Amino acid sequence: MRTTLDPKRTGKDASYLEYRLRQLIAGQDDAIGQIVNMFQMYTTGLSSPGRPIGSFLFLGPTGTGKTRLVEAAAECLLRRPSPVVKIDCAEFQHSHEIAKLIGSPPGYLGHRETHPLLSQEMLNQYWNDDVKLSFVLFDEIEKASDALWNLLLGILDKGVLTLGDNRKVDFSRAMIFMTSNLGAAEMSQIGSPKMGFARSLGKETLAAEEIERRSEKQSKTGVEAARKKFTPEFMNRLDKIVVFKSLADKDLRRILDIELAIFQQRLLAGANQKKFVFAVSDDAKTFLLEQGVDPRYGARHLKRSMERLLVQPLSNLLATEQIEDGDCLRIEFDAIERELTFTKEAEGLPIGTMFEMIDTSVPVQLGALAAAVSNEHPKINTSATASKLKGKV
Numbered sequence: 001m002r003t004t005l006d007p008k009r010t011g012k013d014a015s016y017l018e019y020r021l022r023q024l025i026a027g028q029d030d031a032i033g034q035i036v037n038m039f040q041m042y043t044t045g046l047s048s049p050g051r052p053i054g055s056f057l058f059l060g061p062t063g064t065g066k067t068r069l070v071e072a073a074a075e076c077l078l079r080r081p082s083p084v085v086k087i088d089c090a091e092f093q094h095s096h097e098i099a100k101l102i103g104s105p106p107g108y109l110g111h112r113e114t115h116p117l118l119s120q121e122m123l124n125q126y127w128n129d130d131v132k133l134s135f136v137l138f139d140e141i142e143k144a145s146d147a148l149w150n151l152l153l154g155i156l157d158k159g160v161l162t163l164g165d166n167r168k169v170d171f172s173r174a175m176i177f178m179t180s181n182l183g184a185a186e187m188s189q190i191g192s193p194k195m196g197f198a199r200s201l202g203k204e205t206l207a208a209e210e211i212e213r214r215s216e217k218q219s220k221t222g223v224e225a226a227r228k229k230f231t232p233e234f235m236n237r238l239d240k241i242v243v244f245k246s247l248a249d250k251d252l253r254r255i256l257d258i259e260l261a262i263f264q265q266r267l268l269a270g271a272n273q274k275k276f277v278f279a280v281s282d283d284a285k286t287f288l289l290e291q292g293v294d295p296r297y298g299a300r301h302l303k304r305s306m307e308r309l310l311v312q313p314l315s316n317l318l319a320t321e322q323i324e325d326g327d328c329l330r331i332e333f334d335a336i337e338r339e340l341t342f343t344k345e346a347e348g349l350p351i352g353t354m355f356e357m358i359d360t361s362v363p364v365q366l367g368a369l370a371a372a373v374s375n376e377h378p379k380i381n382t383s384a385t386a387s388k389l390k391g392k393v
């Protein structure tokens, strides 16, 4: 018998993870692919024994999704919010602070009170029946002290950490992520491979090859900066080094849609506030994007402009009872005043109807949302109003 096999196809679980991550994360398909591959090695039992399942160094500019991707992957697999053991390396710049991570030896003052952050219980606390995998994130490692480095090297090498009281912590079911902005400044000098919004409005666009060339050069610059700063010992122990790209206009537009969808879902799933739905016109989105562009801060700036121009006014409208439970709003752009306008288009909508109107393609908090809906509205009703308004949202 002779059958050609397809080694590029991934299994059901891995494909599903990839599908979900692509819904949540824009413009970093390469990084997503690396996590998915590693997860599949784990599901098929082919990961190297006696080491963490995978170790990743994420490099690249601020606000391009390095931390978000780790959180999103963990959320997708472990199905609960923020199931990541996160160590902010900036908090461990002095060697004595390491006790917070591993506890102090018996007999030391305060030994009993310390609950080490990296104990086995902390590591395994987010496991569920299907997925026994821990996500450990060392954020901004360029700020770590030597003591933290040594600890990290040990974990990467043997998959074991020894606590202050000599207990061992097993990392062989952990994925280790490290992030760093190292090289980001040099990378941005190459010029964003995909231009920022402000400039693209001036109709300046780049040829595909030029985008590809810059993107490759950015990756190289990032890795070179890391090789200069970090020891070969460390670099050699990493499974993957991934350089995150600066975000293109279309990525930022997608991120805005993702953030709006998350915000809308939160409005409906929230505990005791007034629930309402809103639709944002394309012009209004473009305005938010223009106001939120700053290549130095990636999507962070966009989120701030959304807070300031959209969330804040909505909160005023709620506080002054101009928005009531069951309202449907339309948010548009007034080109003369250069501001967003808020109009009420319908009122008194039942929660089930509102639920049907919103974008649920972004898989965030859907569990909470469904629970909120089924509590108040056991049978979701497809009313005529819903289908009429649906086109607008």
Ligand SMILES: Nc1ncnc2c1ncn2[C@@H]1O[C@H](COP(=O)(O)OP(=O)(O)O)[C@@H](O)[C@H]1O
Pocket (backbone or CB within 6 Å): 024, 025, 026, 027, 028, 061, 062, 063, 064, 065, 066, 067, 068, 069, 179, 255, 258, 298, 299, 300, 303
């Ligand atoms: N590629 C992306 N896809 C989706 N959202 C993103 C992306 N990059 C940034 N964001 C948004 O911006 C916020 C900040 O990004 P973050 O992942 O913390 O950046 P950093 O790369 O500095 O770790 C995230 O919480 C997320 O809302």
Ligand SMILES: [Mg+2]
Pocket (backbone or CB within 6 Å): 066, 067, 068, 139, 179
């Ligand atoms: Mg980060």
